[in-house]
Amino acid sequence: MGDILWLMRKTLRTTFRKKGNILLYLVTPLVGIFIALLANGDQGSELTLGVVNHDNKQISMETISFLKGLDNIRVKEIQEEDVKEHVISGKVDSVITFEQGYSESVLTGEPDSLDLTSIKGESVTGFVKSYLYQYIDNLTALSKAAEGELDTFSSLYHDYKQTDFQLNTTALEDSSTSKSMTLSALGFLIMIMMISAANLSEIILAEKANRTYFRLLSTPISARKYIFSNVLVNMMVMLVQVVITLAFLSYVFHIDLNISLWKALLVMAIFSLISVGVSLVIVAFSNSRGAANALTNLIIMPTVMLSGCFWPVEVMPESVQKISEFLPQRWTLDTLTKLQEGSSFGSLYLNILILFAFAAAFFLIAIYKFSRNNSTKSFI
Amino acid sequence: MNILEIQDLTKKFDDFIAVDDMSLAIAEGEIFGFLGSNGAGKSTTINMITGLLRKNKGSIMILGKETSKDSEFVKRHIGLIPQEIAIYEDLTAYENVKFFAGLYGLRGGELHDRTVEALEFVGLTEKQKSYPKTFSGGMKRRLNIACAIAHQPKLIIMDEPTVGIDPQSRKYILQSVHKLNEMGCTIIYTSHYMEEVEEICSRIAIIDHGKIIAEGTKEQLKSLITDSKLIFIEVKSQEAIDVDTIYKIQGVTDVKVDENTVQIHTELGVNNLNQIIDYFIRNQLEIRSLDEKEPNLETVFLTLTGRNLRDS
Numbered sequence A: 001m002g003d004i005l006w007l008m009r010k011t012l013r014t015t016f017r018k019k020g021n022i023l024l025y026l027v028t029p030l031v032g033i034f035i036a037l038l039a040n041g042d043q044g045s046e047l048t049l050g051v052v053n054h055d056n057k058q059i060s061m062e063t064i065s066f067l068k069g070l071d072n073i074r075v076k077e078i079q080e081e082d083v084k085e086h087v088i089s090g091k092v093d094s095v096i097t098f099e100q101g102y103s104e105s106v107l108t109g110e111p112d113s114l115d116l117t118s119i120k121g122e123s124v125t126g127f128v129k130s131y132l133y134q135y136i137d138n139l140t141a142l143s144k145a146a147e148g149e150l151d152t153f154s155s156l157y158h159d160y161k162q163t164d165f166q167l168n169t170t171a172l173e174d175s176s177t178s179k180s181m182t183l184s185a186l187g188f189l190i191m192i193m194m195i196s197a198a199n200l201s202e203i204i205l206a207e208k209a210n211r212t213y214f215r216l217l218s219t220p221i222s223a224r225k226y227i228f229s230n231v232l233v234n235m236m237v238m239l240v241q242v243v244i245t246l247a248f249l250s251y252v253f254h255i256d257l258n259i260s261l262w263k264a265l266l267v268m269a270i271f272s273l274i275s276v277g278v279s280l281v282i283v284a285f286s287n288s289r290g291a292a293n294a295l296t297n298l299i300i301m302p303t304v305m306l307s308g309c310f311w312p313v314e315v316m317p318e319s320v321q322k323i324s325e326f327l328p329q330r331w332t333l334d335t336l337t338k339l340q341e342g343s344s345f346g347s348l349y350l351n352i353l354i355l356f357a358f359a360a361a362f363f364l365i366a367i368y369k370f371s372r373n374n375s376t377k378s379f380i
Numbered sequence B: 001m002n003i004l005e006i007q008d009l010t011k012k013f014d015d016f017i018a019v020d021d022m023s024l025a026i027a028e029g030e031i032f033g034f035l036g037s038n039g040a041g042k043s044t045t046i047n048m049i050t051g052l053l054r055k056n057k058g059s060i061m062i063l064g065k066e067t068s069k070d071s072e073f074v075k076r077h078i079g080l081i082p083q084e085i086a087i088y089e090d091l092t093a094y095e096n097v098k099f100f101a102g103l104y105g106l107r108g109g110e111l112h113d114r115t116v117e118a119l120e121f122v123g124l125t126e127k128q129k130s131y132p133k134t135f136s137g138g139m140k141r142r143l144n145i146a147c148a149i150a151h152q153p154k155l156i157i158m159d160e161p162t163v164g165i166d167p168q169s170r171k172y173i174l175q176s177v178h179k180l181n182e183m184g185c186t187i188i189y190t191s192h193y194m195e196e197v198e199e200i201c202s203r204i205a206i207i208d209h210g211k212i213i214a215e216g217t218k219e220q221l222k223s224l225i226t227d228s229k230l231i232f233i234e235v236k237s238q239e240a241i242d243v244d245t246i247y248k249i250q251g252v253t254d255v256k257v258d259e260n261t262v263q264i265h266t267e268l269g270v271n272n273l274n275q276i277i278d279y280f281i282r283n284q285l286e287i288r289s290l291d292e293k294e295p296n297l298e299t300v301f302l303t304l305t306g307r308n309l310r311d312s
Helices: A002-016 A019-040 A058-069 A080-089 A102-107 A122-145 A150-161 A176-209 A212-217 A223-252 A261-284 A289-306 A318-324 A328-340 A346-371 B042-049 B071-076 B093-102 B108-121 B137-149 B167-182 B194-200 B218-223 B243-247 B273-282 B297-305
Strands: A047-053 A073-077 A094-098 A114-117 B002-013 B016-027 B031-036 B057-062 B078-081 B155-159 B186-190 B203-208 B211-216 B228-235 B252-258 B261-267 B287-293
Touching: A002 A019, A002 A176, A002 A223, A002 B093, A019 A176, A019 A223, A047 A058, A047 A080, A047 A122, A058 A073, A058 A094, A058 A102, A058 A122, A058 A150, A080 A094, A094 A122, A102 A122, A114 A122, A122 A150, A176 A212, A176 A223, A176 A261, A176 A289, A176 A328, A212 A223, A223 A261, A261 A289, A261 A328, A261 A346, A289 A318, A289 A328, A328 A346, B002 B042, B002 B186, B016 B042, B016 B057, B016 B186, B016 B203, B016 B211, B031 B042, B031 B167, B031 B194, B042 B057, B042 B155, B042 B186, B071 B078, B078 B137, B093 B108, B093 B137, B108 B137, B137 B155, B137 B167, B167 B186, B167 B194, B186 B194, B194 B297, B203 B218, B203 B297, B211 B218, B211 B297, B218 B297, B228 B273, B228 B297, B243 B252, B243 B273, B273 B287
Parallel strands: A047 A073, A047 A094, B031 B186, B031 B203, B078 B155, B155 B186
Antiparallel strands: A094 A114, B002 B016, B002 B057, B203 B211, B228 B261, B228 B287, B252 B261
16 A cells, blocks of 8 residues: 555645646636536625605615615615716616605505616616515504594504504525536536546656656556546545535525535445546547547546536437436436436435446556557556 | 576467477576567567567566466566667656666665666766767667666666667677676577677577577587587579589588578588589589688577568
């Protein structure tokens, strides 16, 4: 084991001595998170509502205090002249302006003098309107019952507020965005992991080209140990990539994975085995680093796209979806999606078995190809 | 005691026999020269000795152990200096030597000391923190050697260690071979440079078509052809040469025509040079140069293999 660690140390040292590799292996996986953030936008659940009150009477005050009491809405009182700037700069999502006469209009049973300003459209105003209109309808009903008398209205409104029934509301969290962001980030990570694995396995080809590989084999190191050390370095780098990506998603960007961290880590760890397997197959079938690069591009990019790493597989034609079922990346994303939907690990044993089968198949093909060699001019 | 014993060694690549039933013994403390043209089976033999290639038949014993059975033990006592420079460009000279020495199980202070010693031996102490990309060809060759000797092997295999370097570095390397030998290392040395082999090797094997066709000290090899000498005659055109007529000249034992050069093997002590020249003049074959060679390693090689080592 000592000599394997010695080999690993050398590979890690020579790999990470180059700053470009630090960027490629440790920073690039985070790009997926930024892409996911850009694609899904800032879809936070709290709205900021600006309020301009020209009315300044009891009913407008009560309406504002009702708005302040709503969940997921933050009310900010602003001046008329600041409306435009606040809306355009995004400091507020929408502005409600209570014009003079609003209270009277409610009291007379014909609510009016209320303006709603927003540039974000129905997705923001719809939510506010649905609450506000219902509240104003209630006020109008009370004013009709009070026949426009302010004192009677105040008394009725007071009773209305003191009603002894209580309605508990529970807001359902919209997890679709965070799920989609997690899958986007992990889809990108899958691509980076495959490229990283191919690059790290290509070290074998580079060392063959500069003849150090054959020198290594003249030492007590066997070809098996050498390849094993490369696989371990590869796995180590990929696990670090997974941990960095998941940690940034969860703890820096506070994106809910909708799966426990260890489950996501486990699925991606199985995928890292597949990546190493694929990379070894590429190396086993290549005579040079150039050939391996060409093969990497030929295999990785199309399969990553077909398997839905960049966009949901459902948007692709049915025939393409069927092809994607033969790709390990598809099964990895499928396992993650099912876990997000609440499936237990146990119920996904078939998915897990399929992932392991992919890894085993790739390793066996690579081992077979490596073992066919009988020349020092080619592989082991 | 023999450090290396090869018995009936055979290696085939499909139908091609690269090494054919080879047997050889090298005693401890020898500097053993391996002479052979490209494709003669030299590198294949070395690759089997160092465990890079599996043999089809025969046995290779190093320090009394069969290489295929006690591979790890055997490899710990071998240092291979490959023909191609096999070092890491992204490690410093010190890191290169330390890394390769570490593969033999050396660690800690011992590893550091051996690394420093090896660098000092090849004269690269001052360059130990530099990367090989800043080195000249000769310095890279020396680093190539340092990487193979830091673990203090008993058997050092040098495969063409002086290819493509300046005379000063070549001299340095040849001196190093002697020094290593004085320190107790047995050395197997292959080279295209006949004079190097002649200068440093205590025993030499000539390998051709996978077989050892001659083996012994320089003197023993030369004695194989002491009864003949070689005459090289370069002519303007070889078209009119009649080999059979030259054969009829007294003392001539063999005639070969290679492009415009005629190689004539003739018995030592027979004065037939005038008759040979007379043949060329009579047949209006314009002689451009004439060279008469007394037995040396090169003529031995030529006589035995029919080829010039450097041209092959």
